[in-house]
Amino acid sequence: MLSKPLNGLGSRKQQVRRGEGVGFSGHRDMELFKRAENKDRRAWIPHVGKKFLNHIPKESYVREELRKKEMTVFAPTNEAVKQFDERLKREGKDPQKIWDQIYAYHLANYPITSEGMGAITIASSYKGSVPIWVNRRRNGNGDNKESIFLNNAKVVLQDIRGGVRTQNGELRTQVSGRKERGSLNAQVRGRKECGSLNIQVSGRKERGSLNAQVRGRKECGSLNIQVSGRKERGSLNAQVRGRKVCGYLNTQVSGRKEWGSLNAQVRGRKERGSLNGTGVKEEGAGFSGHTVLHIIDDVLEPVFIDSSRGDLYNPSTYKLMEQSGTYKVKLGKVNELVNKHVVKNPFNAEGRNTFFLPSDEGFPGAWNKIDSLVLQGFIVPKVALFTRNFQEGPFTTAIEDVKSDLRVRVEMKNGTDGDGNPVYYAVSTVVQGDNQHSEGTTVGIIKKANIPVRNGVVHIVDKPLMVVDENMEKYLQRDPQLSKFREFLVTSAPEVFRMVRDASKPATLLAPSNKAFDLVDKKRYEKIIQNMNTAKALGNLHLVQGEVTSKSAREGQTKEMTMLPASTMDQNDGEEKVYFHSSGAADNLSLSVDGGGVNSTIAIADINTSNGVIHIIDRILGIPYQSIYEKLSSDPMLKESFNLGEHGNRFNEKFQRMDHQFTYFVPSDEAWVTKEKQFPTAVKKLRSGRHGYHVSINAILERHMFGNGGFTLDELVAKSESQTKEEPLETMRGRVKVSKVGRAYYVEWEGENAEIIRGDIECTNGYIHVIDNVLMKKRDVTTSGGVHFSATLLSLPLSFVSLHIVRRLAQL
Known part of the structure; x- marks a missing residue:
């Protein structure tokens, strides 16, 4: 191109x-x-x-x-x-x-x-x-x-x-209309009048080359005199007086000694503003x-038409619907409803608006679900949204012009189908409902986009917005950006697919988009789907018991648990959990979900169906793609531990390495709040970032990690039960014990106990286990950094810890 x-x-x-x-x-x-x-x-x-x-x-x-x-x-x-x-x-x-x-x-x-x-x-x-x-x-x-x-x-x-x-x-x-003189010269080169004009307005080094263009013309020498700035300029006018262009040249320089008179030359002419x-x-x-x-x-x-009638040119949106057969669009049913509910004016009003109109083919049988407010929910006023340049939403709808207690937002999203072709969506969210209109999201797939009309732009969608008339399985079948996920369920996890299709109780489906499948580790994914059990486990991770929406996730979050846990549909023991995190203003919530070590952003949330809610996510859960460092930096529960590791003596850097495996018991943010209540001065010193406490930070955090491998909780429990004095289970800074009581896991160090509240978070270079307590004593915080020294530290590569520094610390 x-x-x-x-x-x-x-x-x-x-x-x-x-x-x-x-x-x-x-x-x-x-x-x-x-x-x-x-x-x-x-x-x-x-x-x-x-x-x-x-x-x-x-x-x-x-x-x-x-x-x-x-x-x-x-x-x-x-x-x-x-x-x-x-x-x-x-x-x-x-x-x-x-x-x-x-x-x-x-x-x-x-x-x-x-x-x-x-x-x-x-x-x-x-x-x-x-x-x-x-x-x-x-x-x-x-x-x-x-x-x-x-x-x-x-x-x-x-x-x-x-x-x-x-x-x-x-x-x-x-x-020219351009400020750059050079470009002006380029536009008129090669013309008969070129030399005269360009020389008059140039004043640049190019003047010589311009003169060369008109050389051989009788007027060449006199033109040089004209623009030279010498006394002869006035006499030039006399030289050419009597020529056809005499008046023209006189006008240019009359009353002026400088070329500013060129502006006067074109005053009153159409081109003047340009110069x-x-x-x-x-x-x-x-x-x-x-x-x-x-x-x-x-x-x-x-808009294409099949008639020469004058009233069919430049149609408004209402005219487009009214004459939809003539304009080759199928909008007859929505036009009937607009007339039935007497809401013609919003579709006929002048302005710069966007309209999402359902086509006849996708119209539901339940006409009684569509009233005048639903029809006005198809309109986004005061903005013309085209698929390639739509602004970030969401936008208010025309509903709020007539009813203030019903709040509906509409925005445009894009995705890809199974072949990588773009797909565009109109996403309508009832932020605040009423007796007739429930809260939640509906999605219309744009089938014919970007139809310009007199009062804005029309997009024809495959179903009406704000109307719920399909179950989860039907939605999976309808949405082209979920084709790869549906194929995975049908072919590799059929039991999970049947649960989605036949769900009698409300559930939450976490549906990875086609883009998510494009980003996954292909070798790991292929290995999983080749085994029926692992494929089923992967599918179960994406189906959650009960309905979890952005609003319920936010209401369920507490200071102690900033991520809302939810149980998956795993029918074996129900231990697998995913965690939801909601943030943002009440009318524009954003949602993320964490499961199987993967944090995924929800691209389209709260899609209402008749048997549950669907969230379209941008990553496949259970197949990690982040290092421990990346996970720490992005997880909303682990900000405090990550920030302290940044204050430490390059403590976090080791977690970026991909040639080594780690296991890290990470205190949650709330764990640090609890510890601050117990040791307020000590924790405040650690947070201060002062150089004297760097060694203390490193020592405390190293007590929470193994540098010799990535271990699941069950593997750590087994190691604890088999440990001996000769082979103790030691972190980089002390011996620990990991135990399981019922379904709960605990880690203990010198009488300090912590429960694992999120375990087995797999990363590309190890495991994270989130705990509810910080394994530390008040004595740990000193400006000299006096700590208990473990020989396990010597087993790490010297790139992690300097042997000389370790020995010095042990002598303190």
Whole structure:
């Protein structure tokens, strides 16, 4: 497309000397399409927009207008046109017949630059057509630049200017509308008037080369005098007096000794604002006195019609529904409901709105579930959201204009289907319900996107928002971004799939997206699904007993347990748990879940079904992808231990290593709060970050870890039961005992007991076990760092601990 520079054209100055201008004027149609400057890479792209130009009939009046009129062209790239044509052929349509209808939708009858394209609409040359909707969006990732989108197309090259000639032969390209003089020179090079104009406004080193262009002309010498700044300037006017251009030159310099008079030259002319850097018509910013070309990366598609009736042009959303057969969209049923409930006005009102309308095919049989408020929940007012440039939501709906106690938010999400193709969603969440509308989320899959209408943009979805009419299994079947998860359940974990399908009691399904399957450790995953038992265990980890929503997770969290535990559907002993963490404002909660050592962000939460709730997650639970360090830094229960490890003498760094396995009993945040109540001064000293306490921090935390392997709780219990004086179970800083009482696990050191509240968190380089107490004594906190020394420390590689330092510590 536009990324590969054209080689072999030489430098910009060399191209200009060859007369390769970029104006529309010339011996062919639209020379501007022959050379377009990629300003980001400073390269020249050949034939940008050529395929688009070929679709404009040669006998069309538009060809002549492009050479003579000041206008704007939005030309799709060759690749965009190619893909559009191929799509039409697959649909059994004649591309040229479609282009005969839509090429004028890419033209505007007045010139407009990128500066003038704010959050506005642009009226195209398409007869009676809907406007072109303009959106600007920051690129993000530290890039403060903005991208411009026209409907769903991104502007990839902008403000390429060309010139047109008036009847008297004057070249209007002489005023560029650009502040950079160099670019002005490039636009008019190779023209008869080039030397005169460029020399007058240049004042730069290029003046000499410009003179070379007009050398051999009778006026060459006198022109040099004109712009030299010498006394002879005044006499120049006398030299050319009586020539056709006499008045023109006199006007330029009259009353002035300097070229600022050039501004006076064009005062009162259409192009004046361009030179001053302001604008053209009405001197508005962002307009230009010449034809302007913008290259876009997609084809602009207006609403297609089958009739020439005037009232069918430029439809509102209501008109689109009312005449859906004519416009080739299937919106008849929703139109019937709009008329039945007398809510025509919100769909007909002027403005910049987004509409998510259910298609006839996906309409539920339960008509009584859809009332006037549900219909207004399809509307997001005051913003036009297209699939490629939608802003981060959620957004309020039109419901709140009529009923304040029902609060509904809508946002757009994207995903991929099983083949990696993009899928777009409308996600509606009832944040605050009433007697007729329950709280929760419904998801509509966008089947036909980005239909521009007079009052915004329409997306046709496969089901009505706010209406619950399917169970969990039906939703899995409907949503293309969950195809890989459904396939896993059906083929590798059929027992779990039957529980999902036949669930009679409410449950919570944690459904990894297709992207999650793309990110998983493939070897580990294949090994799991080859064994029926491990595959079933993996499936069970994603099915939770009872309904857990963002709201219930937040209400269930306490100071002691910032993550809400929930039991999975494991029918053997029910010991496996997952943990939910909710955060954010009440009307915009975010949710994450932790299970089998994996923390996963919930991309779409609280999807209501008839037999439970579904959360779409971005990772497969049970197959770790984080190191111990990464897990510590991201887990909401372990912030205090991680921060203290950062204050210590590079204590946390070892957990980034992948050539070594560790086991770490990590005190929870609440454990540190409890210990601070017991030893307030000691813990405050550790948190202070003062250098004298670094050794104490390391010593205390090393007591909680094994540096010689990654062990599960059951393995540690077995080691404790078999330990002897010759082979004790020792951490890096002391002997411990791990025991199991019923279903609970405990670790003990010198009379200090801690219960494991989250165990067997597998990481890529070991295990984490979260405990509810800190294994420490008051004596541990000293500025000298006096601690009990364990010979186990010597078994670690010297890269972890300096042997010399260890011996010194032992002598203290």
